Amino acid sequence: MTAREDLFDTLSQIGKALGHGHRLALLERLAQGEAAVDALAKTADLTVGNASAHLQHLRRAGLVTASRSGKQMIYRLTDQRVVTLLSLMRDVAETNLAEMERLVSRLFADDNPDGALEAISRDELLSGLKRGAVALLDVRPEDEFRAGHLPDAINIPLDQLEMMLEELPRDREIVAYCRGPYCVLSHEAVQRLRALGFRIRRFDEGFPEWKAAGLPVH
Structure with a gap:
Protein backbone atom coordinates (compact mmCIF):
# COMPACT_ATOMS: atom_id res chain seq x y z
CA MET A 1 0.00 0.00 0.00
CA ASP A 79 -13.59 20.59 18.98
CA GLN A 80 -16.31 22.66 17.32
CA ARG A 81 -15.29 21.49 13.85
CA VAL A 82 -17.23 18.30 14.57
CA VAL A 83 -20.42 20.39 14.62
CA THR A 84 -19.43 21.91 11.28
CA LEU A 85 -18.81 18.42 9.90
CA LEU A 86 -22.28 17.28 10.97
CA SER A 87 -23.82 20.40 9.40
CA LEU A 88 -22.04 19.69 6.11
CA MET A 89 -23.26 16.09 6.15
CA ARG A 90 -26.80 17.31 6.70
CA ASP A 91 -26.57 19.89 3.89
CA VAL A 92 -25.20 17.37 1.39
CA ALA A 93 -27.82 14.78 2.33
CA GLU A 94 -30.73 17.25 2.12
CA THR A 95 -29.50 18.47 -1.26
CA ASN A 96 -28.74 15.12 -2.88
CA LEU A 97 -30.83 12.44 -1.19
CA ALA A 98 -34.52 12.47 -2.12
CA GLU A 99 -35.28 10.32 0.92
CA MET A 100 -34.15 13.13 3.23
CA GLU A 101 -36.96 15.44 2.12
CA ARG A 102 -39.54 12.77 2.84
CA LEU A 103 -38.07 11.99 6.26
CA VAL A 104 -37.78 15.63 7.30
CA SER A 105 -41.37 16.21 6.17
CA ARG A 106 -42.48 13.26 8.25
CA LEU A 107 -40.51 14.50 11.27
CA PHE A 108 -42.34 17.82 11.13
CA ALA A 109 -45.56 16.48 9.67
CA ASP A 110 -47.74 18.71 11.87
CA ASP A 111 -46.41 21.96 10.42
CA ASN A 112 -49.28 24.09 9.13
CA PRO A 113 -49.59 24.06 5.33
CA ASP A 114 -50.08 27.86 5.41
CA GLY A 115 -46.63 28.31 6.93
CA ALA A 116 -47.76 29.39 10.39
CA LEU A 117 -45.25 27.03 11.98
CA GLU A 118 -42.45 27.85 9.56
CA ALA A 119 -39.10 28.04 11.35
CA ILE A 120 -37.16 31.28 11.77
CA SER A 121 -33.70 31.54 10.20
CA ARG A 122 -30.51 32.63 11.91
CA ASP A 123 -30.52 36.01 10.14
CA GLU A 124 -34.14 36.65 11.11
CA LEU A 125 -33.42 35.70 14.70
CA LEU A 126 -30.38 37.97 14.90
CA SER A 127 -32.43 40.84 13.52
CA GLY A 128 -35.25 40.23 16.01
CA LEU A 129 -32.84 40.05 18.94
CA LYS A 130 -31.12 43.27 17.88
CA ARG A 131 -34.49 45.06 17.81
CA GLY A 132 -35.57 43.51 21.12
CA ALA A 133 -38.57 42.04 19.36
CA VAL A 134 -38.16 38.40 20.37
CA ALA A 135 -37.60 36.34 23.51
CA LEU A 136 -35.65 33.08 23.46
CA LEU A 137 -37.00 29.84 24.90
CA ASP A 138 -34.58 26.96 25.43
CA VAL A 139 -36.55 23.71 25.80
CA ARG A 140 -33.57 21.40 26.33
CA PRO A 141 -33.04 19.61 29.66
CA GLU A 142 -31.52 21.71 32.44
CA ASP A 143 -28.08 20.06 32.31
CA GLU A 144 -27.71 20.94 28.63
CA PHE A 145 -28.83 24.52 29.29
CA ARG A 146 -26.26 24.87 32.08
CA ALA A 147 -23.51 23.69 29.72
CA GLY A 148 -24.25 26.62 27.40
CA HIS A 149 -27.15 28.54 25.89
CA LEU A 150 -28.07 31.55 23.80
CA PRO A 151 -27.86 34.88 25.67
CA ASP A 152 -30.84 35.76 27.87
CA ALA A 153 -32.69 32.57 26.97
CA ILE A 154 -35.34 31.25 29.33
CA ASN A 155 -34.92 27.56 30.09
CA ILE A 156 -38.15 25.59 30.38
CA PRO A 157 -37.73 21.89 29.56
CA LEU A 158 -40.58 20.59 27.46
CA ASP A 159 -42.02 18.43 30.24
CA GLN A 160 -42.34 21.53 32.48
CA LEU A 161 -43.81 23.86 29.89
CA GLU A 162 -47.42 24.01 31.08
CA MET A 163 -46.31 24.53 34.69
CA MET A 164 -44.14 27.58 33.90
CA LEU A 165 -46.26 29.60 31.49
CA GLU A 166 -45.98 32.70 33.71
CA GLU A 167 -42.26 32.85 32.84
CA LEU A 168 -43.07 33.54 29.19
CA PRO A 169 -43.68 37.05 27.81
CA ARG A 170 -46.92 37.88 26.04
CA ASP A 171 -45.72 41.17 24.55
CA ARG A 172 -43.06 39.70 22.24
CA GLU A 173 -42.74 36.86 19.82
CA ILE A 174 -41.04 33.82 21.37
CA VAL A 175 -38.46 31.79 19.48
CA ALA A 176 -37.95 28.26 20.79
CA TYR A 177 -34.76 26.32 20.12
CA CYS A 178 -33.23 23.00 21.14
CA ARG A 179 -30.43 20.66 20.05
CA GLY A 180 -30.42 21.22 16.30
CA PRO A 181 -32.44 21.18 13.08
CA TYR A 182 -33.84 17.68 13.65
CA CYS A 183 -34.70 18.19 17.32
CA VAL A 184 -38.47 17.94 17.80
CA LEU A 185 -38.55 19.49 21.29
CA SER A 186 -38.85 23.05 19.99
CA HIS A 187 -41.36 21.98 17.36
CA GLU A 188 -43.63 20.48 20.02
CA ALA A 189 -43.20 23.53 22.24
CA VAL A 190 -44.36 25.75 19.38
CA GLN A 191 -47.47 23.63 18.85
CA ARG A 192 -48.39 23.65 22.54
CA LEU A 193 -47.83 27.36 23.07
CA ARG A 194 -49.59 28.41 19.88
CA ALA A 195 -52.65 26.53 21.10
CA LEU A 196 -52.49 28.67 24.26
CA GLY A 197 -52.36 31.93 22.34
CA PHE A 198 -48.62 32.68 22.39
CA ARG A 199 -46.84 34.14 19.37
CA ILE A 200 -44.02 31.66 18.84
CA ARG A 201 -41.83 30.10 16.17
CA ARG A 202 -38.92 27.68 16.31
CA PHE A 203 -35.31 28.39 15.34
CA ASP A 204 -34.39 26.30 12.30
CA GLU A 205 -30.98 25.41 13.76
CA GLY A 206 -29.98 24.88 17.39
CA PHE A 207 -27.51 25.77 20.10
CA PRO A 208 -24.52 23.91 18.54
CA GLU A 209 -24.89 25.61 15.15
CA TRP A 210 -25.25 29.01 16.81
CA LYS A 211 -22.09 28.45 18.83
CA ALA A 212 -20.15 27.04 15.88
CA ALA A 213 -20.99 30.20 13.91
CA GLY A 214 -19.08 32.22 16.51
CA LEU A 215 -22.20 33.90 17.89
CA PRO A 216 -22.34 34.82 21.61
CA VAL A 217 -23.36 32.16 24.12
CA HIS A 218 -23.63 32.04 27.90
Whole structure:
Protein backbone atom coordinates (compact mmCIF):
# COMPACT_ATOMS: atom_id res chain seq x y z
CA MET A 1 0.00 0.00 0.00
CA THR A 2 1.36 3.42 -0.97
CA ALA A 3 1.62 6.39 1.39
CA ARG A 4 -1.30 8.01 -0.43
CA GLU A 5 -3.45 4.93 0.05
CA ASP A 6 -2.45 4.84 3.72
CA LEU A 7 -3.54 8.45 4.03
CA PHE A 8 -6.97 7.85 2.51
CA ASP A 9 -7.42 4.69 4.54
CA THR A 10 -6.72 6.64 7.73
CA LEU A 11 -9.07 9.42 6.63
CA SER A 12 -11.80 6.86 6.03
CA GLN A 13 -11.82 6.05 9.76
CA ILE A 14 -13.81 9.25 10.31
CA GLY A 15 -16.35 8.20 7.70
CA LYS A 16 -16.66 4.76 9.26
CA ALA A 17 -17.16 6.25 12.73
CA LEU A 18 -19.95 8.48 11.39
CA GLY A 19 -21.60 5.57 9.62
CA HIS A 20 -24.17 4.76 12.27
CA GLY A 21 -27.27 6.67 13.33
CA HIS A 22 -26.69 6.05 17.04
CA ARG A 23 -23.26 7.65 16.82
CA LEU A 24 -24.72 10.71 15.13
CA ALA A 25 -27.28 10.94 17.94
CA LEU A 26 -24.47 10.76 20.51
CA LEU A 27 -22.55 13.51 18.71
CA GLU A 28 -25.68 15.67 18.62
CA ARG A 29 -25.97 15.33 22.40
CA LEU A 30 -22.26 16.03 22.95
CA ALA A 31 -22.59 19.14 20.81
CA GLN A 32 -24.69 20.56 23.68
CA GLY A 33 -21.89 19.95 26.19
CA GLU A 34 -19.88 17.20 27.87
CA ALA A 35 -21.74 14.31 29.45
CA ALA A 36 -21.27 11.02 31.26
CA VAL A 37 -21.95 7.72 29.54
CA ASP A 38 -25.21 7.06 31.37
CA ALA A 39 -26.64 10.43 30.33
CA LEU A 40 -25.56 9.86 26.74
CA ALA A 41 -27.10 6.39 26.73
CA LYS A 42 -30.41 7.79 27.99
CA THR A 43 -30.51 10.51 25.34
CA ALA A 44 -29.78 8.05 22.50
CA ASP A 45 -32.10 5.37 23.95
CA LEU A 46 -29.24 2.88 24.28
CA THR A 47 -27.92 0.63 27.01
CA VAL A 48 -24.81 1.94 28.73
CA GLY A 49 -22.83 -0.90 27.17
CA ASN A 50 -23.97 -0.08 23.64
CA ALA A 51 -23.38 3.62 24.15
CA SER A 52 -19.85 2.92 25.41
CA ALA A 53 -19.10 0.78 22.36
CA HIS A 54 -20.27 3.50 19.95
CA LEU A 55 -18.31 6.13 21.87
CA GLN A 56 -15.15 4.08 21.50
CA HIS A 57 -15.57 4.15 17.71
CA LEU A 58 -15.95 7.93 17.85
CA ARG A 59 -12.97 8.25 20.16
CA ARG A 60 -10.69 6.20 17.90
CA ALA A 61 -11.67 8.44 15.00
CA GLY A 62 -10.68 11.53 16.97
CA LEU A 63 -14.21 12.94 17.10
CA VAL A 64 -14.60 12.78 20.88
CA THR A 65 -12.29 12.72 23.88
CA ALA A 66 -12.88 11.35 27.37
CA SER A 67 -11.62 11.81 30.90
CA ARG A 68 -12.41 10.05 34.14
CA SER A 69 -14.33 11.75 36.94
CA GLY A 70 -14.57 9.38 39.89
CA LYS A 71 -16.13 6.20 38.53
CA GLN A 72 -17.56 7.89 35.45
CA MET A 73 -16.12 8.57 32.02
CA ILE A 74 -16.99 12.05 30.81
CA TYR A 75 -17.09 12.54 27.04
CA ARG A 76 -16.88 15.74 25.00
CA LEU A 77 -16.43 16.72 21.36
CA THR A 78 -12.81 17.11 20.32
CA ASP A 79 -13.59 20.59 18.98
CA GLN A 80 -16.31 22.66 17.32
CA ARG A 81 -15.29 21.49 13.85
CA VAL A 82 -17.23 18.30 14.57
CA VAL A 83 -20.42 20.39 14.62
CA THR A 84 -19.43 21.91 11.28
CA LEU A 85 -18.81 18.42 9.90
CA LEU A 86 -22.28 17.28 10.97
CA SER A 87 -23.82 20.40 9.40
CA LEU A 88 -22.04 19.69 6.11
CA MET A 89 -23.26 16.09 6.15
CA ARG A 90 -26.80 17.31 6.70
CA ASP A 91 -26.57 19.89 3.89
CA VAL A 92 -25.20 17.37 1.39
CA ALA A 93 -27.82 14.78 2.33
CA GLU A 94 -30.73 17.25 2.12
CA THR A 95 -29.50 18.47 -1.26
CA ASN A 96 -28.74 15.12 -2.88
CA LEU A 97 -30.83 12.44 -1.19
CA ALA A 98 -34.52 12.47 -2.12
CA GLU A 99 -35.28 10.32 0.92
CA MET A 100 -34.15 13.13 3.23
CA GLU A 101 -36.96 15.44 2.12
CA ARG A 102 -39.54 12.77 2.84
CA LEU A 103 -38.07 11.99 6.26
CA VAL A 104 -37.78 15.63 7.30
CA SER A 105 -41.37 16.21 6.17
CA ARG A 106 -42.48 13.26 8.25
CA LEU A 107 -40.51 14.50 11.27
CA PHE A 108 -42.34 17.82 11.13
CA ALA A 109 -45.56 16.48 9.67
CA ASP A 110 -47.74 18.71 11.87
CA ASP A 111 -46.41 21.96 10.42
CA ASN A 112 -49.28 24.09 9.13
CA PRO A 113 -49.59 24.06 5.33
CA ASP A 114 -50.08 27.86 5.41
CA GLY A 115 -46.63 28.31 6.93
CA ALA A 116 -47.76 29.39 10.39
CA LEU A 117 -45.25 27.03 11.98
CA GLU A 118 -42.45 27.85 9.56
CA ALA A 119 -39.10 28.04 11.35
CA ILE A 120 -37.16 31.28 11.77
CA SER A 121 -33.70 31.54 10.20
CA ARG A 122 -30.51 32.63 11.91
CA ASP A 123 -30.52 36.01 10.14
CA GLU A 124 -34.14 36.65 11.11
CA LEU A 125 -33.42 35.70 14.70
CA LEU A 126 -30.38 37.97 14.90
CA SER A 127 -32.43 40.84 13.52
CA GLY A 128 -35.25 40.23 16.01
CA LEU A 129 -32.84 40.05 18.94
CA LYS A 130 -31.12 43.27 17.88
CA ARG A 131 -34.49 45.06 17.81
CA GLY A 132 -35.57 43.51 21.12
CA ALA A 133 -38.57 42.04 19.36
CA VAL A 134 -38.16 38.40 20.37
CA ALA A 135 -37.60 36.34 23.51
CA LEU A 136 -35.65 33.08 23.46
CA LEU A 137 -37.00 29.84 24.90
CA ASP A 138 -34.58 26.96 25.43
CA VAL A 139 -36.55 23.71 25.80
CA ARG A 140 -33.57 21.40 26.33
CA PRO A 141 -33.04 19.61 29.66
CA GLU A 142 -31.52 21.71 32.44
CA ASP A 143 -28.08 20.06 32.31
CA GLU A 144 -27.71 20.94 28.63
CA PHE A 145 -28.83 24.52 29.29
CA ARG A 146 -26.26 24.87 32.08
CA ALA A 147 -23.51 23.69 29.72
CA GLY A 148 -24.25 26.62 27.40
CA HIS A 149 -27.15 28.54 25.89
CA LEU A 150 -28.07 31.55 23.80
CA PRO A 151 -27.86 34.88 25.67
CA ASP A 152 -30.84 35.76 27.87
CA ALA A 153 -32.69 32.57 26.97
CA ILE A 154 -35.34 31.25 29.33
CA ASN A 155 -34.92 27.56 30.09
CA ILE A 156 -38.15 25.59 30.38
CA PRO A 157 -37.73 21.89 29.56
CA LEU A 158 -40.58 20.59 27.46
CA ASP A 159 -42.02 18.43 30.24
CA GLN A 160 -42.34 21.53 32.48
CA LEU A 161 -43.81 23.86 29.89
CA GLU A 162 -47.42 24.01 31.08
CA MET A 163 -46.31 24.53 34.69
CA MET A 164 -44.14 27.58 33.90
CA LEU A 165 -46.26 29.60 31.49
CA GLU A 166 -45.98 32.70 33.71
CA GLU A 167 -42.26 32.85 32.84
CA LEU A 168 -43.07 33.54 29.19
CA PRO A 169 -43.68 37.05 27.81
CA ARG A 170 -46.92 37.88 26.04
CA ASP A 171 -45.72 41.17 24.55
CA ARG A 172 -43.06 39.70 22.24
CA GLU A 173 -42.74 36.86 19.82
CA ILE A 174 -41.04 33.82 21.37
CA VAL A 175 -38.46 31.79 19.48
CA ALA A 176 -37.95 28.26 20.79
CA TYR A 177 -34.76 26.32 20.12
CA CYS A 178 -33.23 23.00 21.14
CA ARG A 179 -30.43 20.66 20.05
CA GLY A 180 -30.42 21.22 16.30
CA PRO A 181 -32.44 21.18 13.08
CA TYR A 182 -33.84 17.68 13.65
CA CYS A 183 -34.70 18.19 17.32
CA VAL A 184 -38.47 17.94 17.80
CA LEU A 185 -38.55 19.49 21.29
CA SER A 186 -38.85 23.05 19.99
CA HIS A 187 -41.36 21.98 17.36
CA GLU A 188 -43.63 20.48 20.02
CA ALA A 189 -43.20 23.53 22.24
CA VAL A 190 -44.36 25.75 19.38
CA GLN A 191 -47.47 23.63 18.85
CA ARG A 192 -48.39 23.65 22.54
CA LEU A 193 -47.83 27.36 23.07
CA ARG A 194 -49.59 28.41 19.88
CA ALA A 195 -52.65 26.53 21.10
CA LEU A 196 -52.49 28.67 24.26
CA GLY A 197 -52.36 31.93 22.34
CA PHE A 198 -48.62 32.68 22.39
CA ARG A 199 -46.84 34.14 19.37
CA ILE A 200 -44.02 31.66 18.84
CA ARG A 201 -41.83 30.10 16.17
CA ARG A 202 -38.92 27.68 16.31
CA PHE A 203 -35.31 28.39 15.34
CA ASP A 204 -34.39 26.30 12.30
CA GLU A 205 -30.98 25.41 13.76
CA GLY A 206 -29.98 24.88 17.39
CA PHE A 207 -27.51 25.77 20.10
CA PRO A 208 -24.52 23.91 18.54
CA GLU A 209 -24.89 25.61 15.15
CA TRP A 210 -25.25 29.01 16.81
CA LYS A 211 -22.09 28.45 18.83
CA ALA A 212 -20.15 27.04 15.88
CA ALA A 213 -20.99 30.20 13.91
CA GLY A 214 -19.08 32.22 16.51
CA LEU A 215 -22.20 33.90 17.89
CA PRO A 216 -22.34 34.82 21.61
CA VAL A 217 -23.36 32.16 24.12
CA HIS A 218 -23.63 32.04 27.90
